[in-house]
Amino acid sequence: MPAKRRVNTVKLQSAAFRRTRSDHSKELAEDYVELIADLIDDHGQARGTDVALRLGVANATVVKMLKRLTELGLVSQEPYRPIGLTGEGWQMAENGRKKHQIVERFLLALGVGADAARIDSEGIEHHVSDETLKAMARFLARNT
Amino acid sequence: MPAKRRVNTVKLQSAAFRRTRSDHSKELAEDYVELIADLIDDHGQARGTDVALRLGVANATVVKMLKRLTELGLVSQEPYRPIGLTGEGWQMAENGRKKHQIVERFLLALGVGADAARIDSEGIEHHVSDETLKAMARFLARNT
DNA sequence: ACCTGAATTTAGCACTGGCTAAACTTCTGT
DNA sequence: ACAGAAGTTTAGCCAGTGCTAAATTCAGGT
Numbered sequence: 318m319p320a321k322r323r324v325n326t327v328k329l330q331s332a333a334f335r336r337t338r339s340d341h342s343k344e345l346a347e348d349y350v351e352l353i354a355d356l357i358d359d360h361g362q363a364r365g366t367d368v369a370l371r372l373g374v375a376n377a378t379v380v381k382m383l384k385r386l387t388e389l390g391l392v393s394q395e396p397y398r399p400i401g402l403t404g405e406g407w408q409m410a411e412n413g414r415k416k417h418q419i420v421e422r423f424l425l426a427l428g429v430g431a432d433a434a435r436i437d438s439e440g441i442e443h444h445v446s447d448e449t450l451k452a453m454a455r456f457l458a459r460n461t
Numbered sequence: 462m463p464a465k466r467r468v469n470t471v472k473l474q475s476a477a478f479r480r481t482r483s484d485h486s487k488e489l490a491e492d493y494v495e496l497i498a499d500l501i502d503d504h505g506q507a508r509g510t511d512v513a514l515r516l517g518v519a520n521a522t523v524v525k526m527l528k529r530l531t532e533l534g535l536v537s538q539e540p541y542r543p544i545g546l547t548g549e550g551w552q553m554a555e556n557g558r559k560k561h562q563i564v565e566r567f568l569l570a571l572g573v574g575a576d577a578a579r580i581d582s583e584g585i586e587h588h589v590s591d592e593t594l595k596a597m598a599r600f601l602a603r604n605t
Numbered sequence: 606a607c608c609t610g611a612a613t614t615t616a617g618c619a620c621t622g623g624c625t626a627a628a629c630t631t632c633t634g635t
Numbered sequence: 636a637c638a639g640a641a642g643t644t645t646a647g648c649c650a651g652t653g654c655t656a657a658a659t660t661c662a663g664g665t
Contacts, residue, residue, distance in 0.1 A: 509613065
């Protein structure tokens with residue numbers, strides 16, 4: 318393999334790895350925002366305790382993360398009040414829910430059991446490109 | 462929904478979230494080990510510089526991580542020598558490569574383009590349960 | 606044999622995301 | 636009305652993963 322070609326391959330590969338890794342904090346943000354949206358829709362409000370319980374982390378961790386999400390313009394909150402989402406936050410939540418739903422329904426259609434489909438879709442959701450998502454949607458449309 | 466039922470749901474959900482998150486360090490370990498195995502197979506040896514270049518991180522980061530992987534019993538190395546894998550390391554690498562290959566071939570069979578398939582499989586690989594992997598393999602067997 | 610350049614390691618820093626314990630608000634039931 | 640329960644926040648800790656700069660070791664060519 319010529320040197321130039323190899324360099325390009327390496328660059329592409331490192332980009333792929335770096336991407337999956339730098340996305341970790343974005344993933345976390347998406348998990349929080351999506352969960353908050355669900356809580357608000359299901360219970361009328363989202364409280365820190367609920368988020369902590371659902372995510373399996375300590376209360377203080379949620380507080381710290383919400384501070385970061387507020388700085389990112391996704392969450393809006395006043396002290397000692399339930400958690401709210403900004404417009405941008407709602408948009409991210411909607412997007413995530415759509416993705417999540419397609420992935421989970423896709424796995425079910427593929428023959429994966431309900432439990433595994435739920436768990437795996439949670440993890441996979443954040444690593445699916447638009448192109449792959451479209452392919453999954455096509456599959457769903459064909460197999461219905 | 463009865464209280465008991467809801468609690469179980471919450472526990473399941475938090476378990477799913479916690480799992481995807483606590484796996485981050487395991488993911489990283491798998492990426493390193495898989496890459497080292499590839500380098501050894503392709504070039505006869507794996508050097509820190511190559512790993513750093515491929516993963517898109519600094520040299521010192523690789524050194525630190527290799528120390529952790531050595532403590533985990535996955536990597537074996539003497540100072541200033543190329544990187545080796547333990548039996549357990551090779552086993553993990555093999556496992557990862559198998560998974561990776563199935564996921565990537567599955568995405569291709571689904572109609573995803575080569576570039577997206579490569580990048581997405583990199584990210585998805587670590588979040589696919591055995592059950593889902595089997596479903597993908599079944600799909601591949603049917604559509605060949 | 607030895608010098609130089611490449612590779613590796615060490616040292617020290619920053620940030621993220623986790624935790625516990627303690628302090629502080631808010632809500633609720635009597 | 637207010638005491639206690641429930642929820643939130645603050646403070647301070649730790650581990651993991653990244654970085655740069657400087658020191659060290661190794662290997663090749665003269």
